[in-house]
Amino acid sequence: MMSLDRFAELVGAYGASPARWPAAERAAAVALMKASAAARRLAEDADRLDRLLDSPETAPATRVLQERLLATFAGRGRVRATISFAGYAPARWLPAGALACSLLLGIAMGTQVPRLAELDDDALAQNAASNVITASAGDGDIWLGGVE
DSSP states (O other): OOOHHHHHHHHHHHOSOGGGSOHHHHHHHHHHHHHOHHHHHHHHHHHHHHHHHHSOSOOOOOHHHHHHHHHHHHTTOOOOOOOOBTTBOHHHHHHHHHHHHHHHHHHHHHHHHHHHTTOOHHHHHHHHHHTOOEEOTTTOOEESSSOO
């Protein structure tokens, strides 16, 4: 037999329709609903909520409401939504600022990566020399890392 607490969880999660309840608990829940007035009240409450949720979301706006809304905005004119910083609109300086930031980031990363990777000038020179791309004279293959 199902407890009233479990039945409340069941109708709270799945609604009042037994068809939505898990099949393993459906028979016990229906039996409890037939035997208990408290379970029937829970099912009725869940049914009212189900009907409310199944109803249309909104009613169409009345003509009075439409006129009131339009009258609210009629006298305002056109509103420009722009943000300015010291008199400059972002549309003008944002692309240049993004370019400047990316250039500075590239320079900073290019100068700091060898230091962060703990590479000194000799290691960098040796690495550069070993990665020279050479083309063989015969079939046009490209070799990385020196000559064959």
